[in-house]
Amino acid sequence: MKIVFLTGGTGSYYCGACMRDNALAQEIQRAGHDVTLAPMYLPLMLDEATLAGADRVPVFFGGINVFLQQKIPLFRHTPRWFDRLFNSTGLLKWAARHSHMTSAREHGAMALEMLRVDSGLFRKELDKLMEWLAVIERPDVVCLSNALLAGFAVELKRRLRTPVVTFFQGEDTFLDGLPEPYRTDCWRALHHRIRDSDLLLAPTRFYADFIGQRLQLPAAAIHVVPNGIRLDGYAPAAAPPAIPAIGYLARLNEAKGLSHLVEAFIALARDHADSTTRLRLAGTATAGDAPGLAAAREKIAAAGLTDRVDWLPNLSRDEKISFLRSLSLLSVPVQYPEAFGLYIIEAMACGVPVVQPDSAAFPELIAATGGGVTVEPRNPAALARTWHTLLADPARLAALSHSARAGTLAHFSSATMATQFLRTIAPLVPARTT
Numbered sequence: 001m002k003i004v005f006l007t008g009g010t011g012s013y014y015c016g017a018c019m020r021d022n023a024l025a026q027e028i029q030r031a032g033h034d035v036t037l038a039p040m041y042l043p044l045m046l047d048e049a050t051l052a053g054a055d056r057v058p059v060f061f062g063g064i065n066v067f068l069q070q071k072i073p074l075f076r077h078t079p080r081w082f083d084r085l086f087n088s089t090g091l092l093k094w095a096a097r098h099s100h101m102t103s104a105r106e107h108g109a110m111a112l113e114m115l116r117v118d119s120g121l122f123r124k125e126l127d128k129l130m131e132w133l134a135v136i137e138r139p140d141v142v143c144l145s146n147a148l149l150a151g152f153a154v155e156l157k158r159r160l161r162t163p164v165v166t167f168f169q170g171e172d173t174f175l176d177g178l179p180e181p182y183r184t185d186c187w188r189a190l191h192h193r194i195r196d197s198d199l200l201l202a203p204t205r206f207y208a209d210f211i212g213q214r215l216q217l218p219a220a221a222i223h224v225v226p227n228g229i230r231l232d233g234y235a236p237a238a239a240p241p242a243i244p245a246i247g248y249l250a251r252l253n254e255a256k257g258l259s260h261l262v263e264a265f266i267a268l269a270r271d272h273a274d275s276t277t278r279l280r281l282a283g284t285a286t287a288g289d290a291p292g293l294a295a296a297r298e299k300i301a302a303a304g305l306t307d308r309v310d311w312l313p314n315l316s317r318d319e320k321i322s323f324l325r326s327l328s329l330l331s332v333p334v335q336y337p338e339a340f341g342l343y344i345i346e347a348m349a350c351g352v353p354v355v356q357p358d359s360a361a362f363p364e365l366i367a368a369t370g371g372g373v374t375v376e377p378r379n380p381a382a383l384a385r386t387w388h389t390l391l392a393d394p395a396r397l398a399a400l401s402h403s404a405r406a407g408t409l410a411h412f413s414s415a416t417m418a419t420q421f422l423r424t425i426a427p428l429v430p431a432r433t434t
Contacts, residue, residue, distance in 0.1 A: 001429055002034040004137050006129075006152065007145040009042035009059070016342045017145050017169045018044045020203075020227045020417075025051045027230075027418030036137055038129075040149065041066070043089045047317040048230065060129045061114075061122065062087040064095055070110055070121055080128065108182025111174070115151040115189040126152075130159050140429045144197070147171045147211075151189070153196035163428040166197040168211050168222065170339045173255070191215050198428055201421075203227045204361040207339040223424050226368075227340050228417030229349060233318070236351030236405055237325040240398075244277040244391050247327035247352070249320070249343040250334075252285040252313070254292045257333030257357075260380050262296045264333070266303045267384035277391065279305075282312040282323050324350040328391060331355045333383060334362075341365065345412045348372070348404035353397060355386050369407025371400055 007021045022044070025035045029051065037044070037051045041063045044050065064086040068075040086092075113120040133139060133156075142156050144166040153164040175186050194200065194215055200222045202208035208222040246265065250256040258281075265279045279300075285293050300309050315323055324330070330347040331354065338360040345365070347354055354372035356362035366372045373390070376382045390397055 001141065002036075002137065002139045003028060003141045003143060004036045004038060004133065004139040005143045005145060006038050006040055006060070006149055007044060008149065009039040009044040015045060016227075016340065017167070019046060019048075019229075019342060020167075020169070021143075021145050022046050022048070022051055023228065023230050023414040024417055024421060027414045028422065031418060031422065033422075036139075040145075042092050047315065047320060058084075058132075059087050059089070059092060060132070061125045063092055066110065066122055066125060069124070070113065076121060076124055083124075108178040108186070111148065111178060112182055112186050112189060114148065115186060115193055117151040118155045126155060130155060133162075134160055141165060141425060143167065145169075147190060147194055148174065150193040150197060153193065157196070157198075163198040163425075164196070165199045165201060165425055165428070166194065168200065168202040168207060168339065172211060172214060173336050187214070199223065199425060201225050201424065203340040204364050206361045206364050207337070210337055211339075225417060225420045225424055226412060227342055227345070228412045228414040229342065229345055230414045231349055231409065233321050234346070234349035235325075236401060240394070241326055241328055244328045245280050245326055246277060246387060247324065247330045247347070248279070248281045248283070248332055249324070249330060249347065250283050250332045251289065252281065252283045252293050252296075253289040255335055256283075257335050258292060258296050259299075260333045260335070260378065260383070261331060262299050263380035264331075264383035264387070265309075266299065266305065267381055268387055269303065269305060269308075271381070272384060272388040274388065274391075277328075277387075278308050278310065280310040280312065280323065280327065282315050282320065284314055320346065321350065324352055327352045328397065329353055329355055329387060331383060331387070333357055333377075333380075334360060335378065336360070338362070344372075345408055349408045349412075351401040351405040353390070353400035353404055355383065355390070368411050369404055371404025371407050373400075 005021045005025055007018055009018060021037060025037050029035045036057060037054050038057050039059045040061050043059060065083050117126055139162055142162050142164050146169050147166055148171055150166055156162055156164050175183060178186060202222050202224055203226055205224050208224050212222050248261055252258055268274045300306055312323060324347050330352050332343055340361050344354050348369055348371040356374055357377035358374035359377045363374055366374060375386045
């Protein structure tokens, strides 16, 4: 079976959907299938080796090209050799670092055009992609990494006679961040275009129900295939850290709860007389995240805690595992309905218990593993209190650590994800999946 994933890249920070697609594609390839991972908009940012053969795949709908074509009609008619000048990996990564190319507030018009791409401004880019798929790849199935690509389904089925699988992963956050009238128009367009896909997948039952209600889909319309990670190298530390450490591993911004985390750490020191525990923060930040990051640093400095906080941006895979193994607990107090949270699985794979909001996908993940506890959302004082209680109870921490590791091995490996994925898509291509 030949499967092609169309995956929207970020160019400058790690993306959970990109990491999921890469891990899933590698496992499908190991199972004997032919798989291609095609980046959309920007290059993929991954913390581990990419799928074999990925270096031969160009970026489609390159972010600079579609921006120019949206703004200046002349660029809708330039020759392909000229367009390729703007699609170099280095240039796209530079543009992603120095602009807001993935910001919802900046791209309402473009998001709407992509949802009606078969009749919009980007016909030239659409033809490039379809020709490549038809002539070079000839897939049996095309997978759309998130529902913001749902506008491609009609043309994929019309031109290639290929079934289309669409993943859901956090679309509501992006769409709700759009200014009006684009927010309403994009939700309306997605409501119609998502029905063109042959199969819809979500990473948790929570998000399947949540996004299904937003899009008025029947309860049975969305299948659940949990995300998984390649477990090689993930393992608990030989012993707990000598100095307790609370970790954070996610994009360093307000949506992920950075300010609430900082407030909770200040409360831990102030209200619970904790004079030793460290806070260790790892993750990436875009130009748009800079003001919030600066404010977080200022709060820590004002509380006199700068010497107890470590900032570790842009970790490699090995550095990430080492970072996780240095922690007593991990918390990412997300402020929105997180569809999954790959960082939770990564922490638990290293035997690190998690303390997460009692909302979004977190209760589901913690129930599946037994590797953590939940607290009242948006309540830094409750978060600090829970940290204090757990850090004072080494036996409970050890039990949670054991459950976290065992539950992740049982339910959230990339191999398990691939098995469930192949089983779920089998009815679309019954002659090719045996």
